[in-house]
Amino acid sequence: MKTFYLFISFCLACSITTFAQINQKNRVIVLTDIEADPDDTQSLVRLLLYSNQIDIKGIVATTSCWLQNRIAPESIERVIRAYGKVQPNLLKHEAGFPKPETLTALIKKGLPEYGMKGVGDGKNSEGSDWIIKVLEEKDDRPLWISVWGGVNTLAQSLEQIRKTKSKKEAQRLISKLRVYTISDQDDSGIWIRNNFPDLFYIVSPGDFYASATWTGINSYINGIDNSVISNNWIAQNIQQDHGPLGSEYPDVAWGVEGDTPAFLSLIPNGLNEPEHPEWGAWGGRYELYKPDFSKTKKGGSIVTIAPETRPIWTNAVDNYTPYIPKEYGRSVKRDTITFKDNKVTLWRWRDDFQNDFAARMDWCTQTYEEANHPPIPELTHSDLLTVSSGEAFSLDAFKSTDPDGDNLSYLWFHYPEESSYKEKIDLGAENVHIVNLRAPEVEKKETVHFILKLSDKGSPALSRYKRVIVTVLPN
Structure with a gap:
């Protein structure tokens, strides 16, 4: 009898989850300079664990300022192969995880050229053509471009749309685009923003290692527990004894999962509202304004930055006092320390999204009864x-x-x-x-x-x- 009730509870949970996914699933195409840094592979492992809740429409291998003359689609394929080995077990926990063959077919190639050298006549690529193809599909949902490296593949798509479509059709297609780029990792980002002033664009321009919101995912913050980004936590909860997909998660070299914020806010969790970056979510909070270039920090990247010519969705500041556990009486209390900056808009949720990641890694090998579910x-x-x-x-x-x-x-x-x-x-x-x-x-x-x-x-x-x-x- 107990087994029967567990089964019924599981079916009800799945039906509720599936219903939510149908209504909230966001379309996304990823542009990744995978192999420039291990963090792209780390982010890809996490993304695949949410592939039943995010509608992945393409994964494009691109260049960046750190990987200027080659692309590595074979590295994407390797991670998807590992995902394929655990996909049947993931389906025991939630419906909708796509077959590995479906995801492999979505791997596309950008040009192995850096920045604006890969934009212009004769510079179409499999990746740039694919973005246009997906945009032209009869689907009213926005198309998110999650940029983990350089953005010149999108720049070429936009250039082709401008040259080959009527003004009305170009406006219609571009209005469906939503871009979140991990700072500017080539010189085509500022070109896009200058030439397509109505394009929805989230970015922290300038010194993206020091001042960008996305760095809240891996910044060590004095005064809080940072253990969920420690190498020991990663080894225990992600890399080891979690099946083939966890085995593909590389050690940290520069910063853990610096690209993950480009899709964190697309996960349906009740907080994330991708169309409202100003509301705050797992990927941080952003406001629409034209940054003061005189206050923009310069350095940390080989990409030359320039004044923004129009408003962009960019860094916003939260004044945040954490709640902490209390041993006696009321179970929580306000901490004695308050944080105020733009990075806190992201790291304030870090324990939550890291625990969520760890639970989904458990799904790779554990039964439904053994694992935890939200x-x-x-x-x-x-x-x-x-x-x-x-x-x-x-x-x-x-x-x-x-x-x-x-x-x-x-x-x-x-x-x-x-x-x-x-x-x-x-x-x-x-x-x-x-x-x-x-x-x-x-x-x-x-x-x-x-x-x-x-x-x-x-x-x-x-x-x-x-x-x-x-x-x-x-x-």
Whole structure:
């Protein structure tokens, strides 16, 4: 009888997960300078573990400032072969993991030329043609270009669209593109932004080793526990005793998984809203503005940087005080240290997405009963609320469940940087399923973003989220 109920619970969890994926799956084409640094291979291992939740439409081998004259599609194929050996076991945990043959067919080649040398007449490649082909498909979803190296393959696609399509058709195709590039790793990035001013583009220009948001994934932060990016953690949770895919995960040479932020925000977890970079997510938080070039740090890359000619989605700052476990009484408390910079917009979620990665690595070899699976947050009300100034209201996640039957922990908090209302809001005991609040007194319409972080007590502990946007109207 117990086995029957476990089976029913598993089927319900799968149906809920599958339904969410159908409605939230994001299309992505990856441009990777794999073999320039081991971190591209590391990021590819992680990406494949989410290939049932992200609609991978292409993986293009490209150049970069660190790999200027060759490409390495065979390295992509090697990782996919390892994925193929664990794909049947992954399907025991969630539906939708594609066959390795499907992914192998998506490997494409960019030109083995650096930057703008690979853009212009006669510079089409398998990769640039493929981007256009996917863009032209009858699919209304945006197409994300996740750039781990140089971006000249996309530049050539855009150049071809501009030359061969009507102005109206070119605008239609380009409006479907969303670009997240790990800084500028060739000279075609600034060319794209200057020549296609309406293109949605996330980038940290300038000294991408020192000041970029994406470096929050592997930066050592004084005052917090950094163990989830340690070599020991990686060996125990990813590389060793986790099957063929974990065996392909290389040791850190420069920085662990520097390319992963280019797709982290595409994972459907209840927090990530890719169309709203200003809301904050696993891949960081970004705001749309034209950076002050006089304040842009120069150095750290051989790519020459130049003033931005239009607004881009780029570095934003969070003022963040972590919650930490408390041994007695209320189970969490605010830490005594507060962090304020752009990198914190990403690393504040680092424990969560690293634990999620570790759990999925477990799926490569473990049975459903042995492994942990993420909890399922569910509200008793809409995630869009409207209240009047001073009105009492509640936030309640009473219906939340866990597919493994694990005990659940709740944490509600106000995210002021996402909200128009910036003042502190006291939630009382924020670690219960329901919090009772009173709307702030306002003189104009304000929005307040509240985040629920729902975590289980499995191993590793996994978290999912709900975002509630409360509109407060003046009396």
